[in-house]
Amino acid sequence: MSWTLTVPDASYETARREFEWSIPDDYNLAADLVGKHDPERPALYEQLPDGTETTYTFGDLDRQSDRVAAALRERGVERGDRVGVVLTQTVENPLVHLACWKLGAVSLPLSVLFGPDALASRLRDSGAVAVVAAADRHDAIAEAMTDCPDLDTHVERGETATGDAIPFADLLDAPDAIETVETTPETPATIIYTSGSTGPPKGVLHTHSVWVAHCPSFQLYFELDPTGVFWTPADWAWIGALGDLLFPAWHYGQPVVGAPTGEFDPEWAYALMERYSVTNGFLPPTAIRMLMDVSADSYDLALSAICSGGEPLTPEILDWADEELGGVLINELYGQTEANIFIANCRSWFETRAGSMGKPVPGHEAAPIDPETGERRPDGEVGELAIKREGDPIVFERYWNQPEKTAAATVDAPDGGTWHLTGDLGWRDEDGYFWFKSRADDVIITAGYRVGPGEVEQAILDHPGVAQVGVVGVDDDLRGEKIAAFVQPTDDATAGDALRGEIRALVRERLAKHEYPREIQFRAELPQTTTGKIKRRELGE
Incomplete structure (x- = not known):
């Protein structure tokens, strides 16, 4: 394959008018990203914390991902199977993605910051059959695997591995000749989990065109x-x-x-x-x-x-x-x-x-719209930001295992087709610029990470000294927003710094380091709706 997407460069208006998607019918991500290039061309400059520096060419990545694909196939990974990727910015990370796409499998990028609860919920929901992880995540992966019945292959980055895990080096010993399966732009390729304001994280399924x-x-x-x-x-x-x-x-x-x-x-x-x-x-x-x-x-x-x-x-x-x-x-x-x-x-x-x-x-094609009718809002008027789904490969295929969520985020457009609703509010000015107003849900964006307060609340509620909790984002000069928890202690718990420290440590351990509440306030009671839900919007006012 030798193919590159280009945008007309005459002017913005010309590009908008003349641009057409033209992704080949036999498109495969791995063939596009590494297979079509000069094999001697540098692709990755890797610098490890110990000072080790390595340059990988496109040919290196192509050959090594062939070996990883062959090794995963030997261990039972087939077309459509999901494979977790819990790795940092090292070469093994993209090698696993490329190997999955060569097999027609679905890669599952997961943060090394995740604790066992966060990992288990995503690996279990996706039905992952294998996971490739950093060595320092061994205990978290091992704990997560006890709750994931489909997950039977654990690969660890490095020359050696702990316990039943397989060293990544063993994957590179496999034969480097493998025939990439036939795929199209619509073939499932990756699931990325995003945190919502309530309920479990949603798996976002994207195809090879993503x-x-x-x-x-x-x-x-x-x-x-x-x-x-x-x-x-x-x-x-x-x-x-x-x-x-x-x-x-x-x-x-x-x-x-x-x-x-x-x-x-x-x-x-x-x-x-x-x-x-x-x-x-x-x-x-x-x-x-x-x-x-x-x-x-x-x-x-x-x-x-x-x-x-x-x-x-x-x-x-x-x-x-x-x-x-x-x-x-x-x-x-x-x-x-x-x-x-x-x-x-x-x-x-x-x-x-x-x-x-x-x-x-x-x-x-984007617009602020009325989420009920699908009609575009006039310039200057706030609506829910939306993007047309039809013919646009940037829009996800569906939420994994949650068809009702996919339907809830989709609305018919009066002028044809459907909109995907982003859950964010914004407006368009008369010159065509888009402006962000607020989020329609309660997702917190802290230092670039999107955090669902519901997941943090659930982790905090695991502490025996917490009766009720509400988690919100509050303004912060450095992070944009910081996570704040408003905690109602149990009658026998003592509000104070000791409890704060225990809550923070619990969230760091169970979820991720970036999800712990930097601010914790104790309240005798929390505002609730008539149905008993915490009124997050009233917290911190």
Whole structure:
């Protein structure tokens, strides 16, 4: 396969009018991302925390993913099976995804930050038959497997493994000749879980067209030049990292830097970007604000453009990039796990307005609508942000095992077709710019992570000293929002710092480090509806 998606570059209006999706009928993600390129071309610059540096070519990734695919097939993974991927920014992460797509299997990206409860709920719901994980997640995976009857293969990254786990090195010993199965743009490829405001996390099923569907946006927010060296500190389990940067870069045959790290360190980030001459990055607003606290003058940067999303960018951020980074452009974008990305900025085509998400990307039709009637809201009037489903490969196929949720997020459009409802409220101005108003649900976005308060509440309620709890997001200068828990203790519990510490430790252990409440307030009682539900919107007022 030798094929690349291009957007007409005459003007924004021309591109919107003339763009057409033309994905081949026999499209396969692995063949597109690594199989079609010059095998000697660099694809991944991997820098590990111990200082080890390795360059992988497209040929390396193609051959090694063949071996991983062959090894997984030997262990019973078949077309349509789900395989968990609990890995950081190391080469093994994309190798497993590529291997799954060569087999016609479905990859399941999961964060290394997840604890056993979060892992078990997703692995169980997806019916995963295998999981490939970082070695330090062994105990969490082993505990999760006790609650996942379909899961019988556990592979650990490294030369050796603990207990019944299989070393990843064993997968690379398999034969490297495997015939990629026949797939189409509509063949299931990946399930990414997103947290809702209530109930269990939803599995979002995307097909083989998902990453190439990001390419028009990729061209826009990187200023119509999809070439260079690309990097993001974002977790390679999230659709933002995978879809906004990693896989579109490989579609265009461009190298990506992979550098697993813990807490974001701005000085380390500057040094990394200098070392690999990074030209384009995807940086959450929190990371940008941390970079702003460190002088960039002592670093020789090759940065040209940065894309960012998750919360509106302030004029100060745009001015800083212009003044302190020598004119680096920062383009805001908008999307969600179900449809990511379909609104973006591109200064080559139109002026950026601070706080605006931008304009609809060519190939996507978006509007603020009335969620009941599907009618478009007039310019200046707030509605629920929506994207047309028909003919748009960026829109997910369905929620896994939750057809009622898929139906609830779909509404007929009076002018034909259907809309996918994002659950976010916003408006369009008379010049075609889109603006975010608020979320229709209670999802918290903290440091770029989307967190469902219901899952955090359930974890806190496991503490014997908690009678009731409500979790909300509150404004925070660094993270955009921080997680706040309002706790009603049991009669025999003592409210205070000791209980706060126990609650935080419990959430870190059961869910993820980024999901623990940074603020905990104790209340004698919590506001409730007549049916006994916590009134989250009244908390913190």
